[in-house]
Amino acid sequence: MPIDVFMTQLSPTMTEGKIVRWLKKEGDQLESGAVMAEIETDKATMEMEVVDEGVLHSIVSPEGSTVQVGAVIAVIAEEGEDVPDDYMPEPAIAVEPAAEASVPEPAPQETAQPASKSEPVQKAMQEKAIEAAPKSTSKRIKASPLARRMAKKLGLSLSAIRGSGPGGRITKADIEKASKAGIRIGLGEAANIPPPRPLPDGPLPYHEDEYEKLENSMMRKAIARRLVESKQHTPHFYLNADISMARFLDLRAQLNEAAAGSFKLSVNDLIIKAVAKALVDVPEANASWTQTHTLRHKHAHVSVAVAIEGGLITPVIRYAEQKNLVEISAEVKELAERARAGELQPEEYTGGTFSISNLGMYGITRFAAVINPPEGAILAVGATEDRAAVVDGEIQVNPMMTVTLSCDHRVVDGAVGANFLAAFKRHMEAPAGLLL
Secondary structure (H helix, E strand, C coil): CCEEEECCCCCCCCCEEEEEEECCCCCCEECCCCEEEEEECCCCEEEEECCCCEEEEEECCCCCCEEECCCEEEEEECCCCCCCCCCCCCCCCCCCCHHHCCCCCCCCCCCCCCCCCCHHHHHHHHHHHHHHCCCCCCCCCCECHHHHHHHHHHCECHHHCCCCCHHHCECHHHHHHHHHHCCECCCCCCCCCCCCCCCCCCCCCCCHHHCCCCCCCHHHHHHHHHHHHHHHHCCEEEEEEEEECHHHHHHHHHHHHHHCCCCCCCHHHHHHHHHHHHHHHCHHHCEEECCCCEEECCCCCEEECEEECCEEECCEECCHHHCCHHHHHHHHHHHHHHHHCCCCCHHHHCCCCEEEEECHHHCCCCCCCCCCCCECEEEEEEEEEEEEEEECCEEEEEEEEEEEEEEECCCCCHHHHHHHHHHHHHHHHCHHHHHC
16 A cells, blocks of 8 residues: 655754755655655755655655645555555645745745656646745846845945846846946946835735845744744843953963964863863753753753854754863864754754853854753853953953853852853963863
């Protein structure tokens, strides 16, 4: 009898997946362990393997479909099996939550499939998608994202540039040519600004030709969902501390000089070690909340926020309190590279007990981060900058850094958070202890 193939949960937090590419076509023989499709989850694009062997009789959900976990995406039959014409698994068509349904999304394009006995099912789905697709009335200037960024940076007016790409699309080469010609805002013809017009009917007060609609990825949806849940259900409070970085930066410079190129420690590498030591000093801060118990963690599994295309992910440095600086540095670099390539496995970005978010490299001096449940706290690290400080009754200029600890008040009380920050500050300002 036919076997339904379901959307598999490929990551612990996955609730739906987007079919990026089918690697098998209808009529192909399926062998256990072979890769059937590539699925975009909330964390990365992952491979979905064949579990039940047979012949791929029909593909229910085409490439581009967003499908709930547990929904049918394909049907497998035994070789030579006659599947009844009325066998029709429930097709999984992308359905957005009610709160996000105000902007009509164009239906995903169906990919051509070989004719099969499920062709009437697919044809009906295609006709339905075509009927639901909104008519495009956009009159915006066609330009690649790179061309738009270049034009904005150079002060170029896209309306004064003639695109050489398909359909008059403005490309990078067009921007470079226009830059040499000096087509800049204010230097050419006066801008043709249209008069005010009535706002469109509907929930959004924007005209379709005045914005670019970007589909939310599975990762961006997951980030949005988790952050809303965190702020709604986790009682945040915040503690700040200013840290003198003079001895810290001096030690880092000495270590990198002594390494003679064999390794290079970043500021974040030493911060991870300082956090791990502070968690050992104040284990009450290394905790998670459940409805029945508070979990006091025995090891410092430190999550490090890494920005990737389309969002961020938090690879975990496990047993950070037991690793030296060189080991931490090498592991952070490897995990960050694999995170940006979308190659992390679920066990590499889940199971953290405490998080670090560092925006210092962007020039941000202080900020408050949102806790990543079920962790009980996250440390936001700002940039190091020269500040005037009173030392022994005299005003001196010292490199200083501000950190902000976001705490879950259910497990990390004010005194516990203050003790943790004091321990962290002590390790940062006496950094030789990080080598012990």
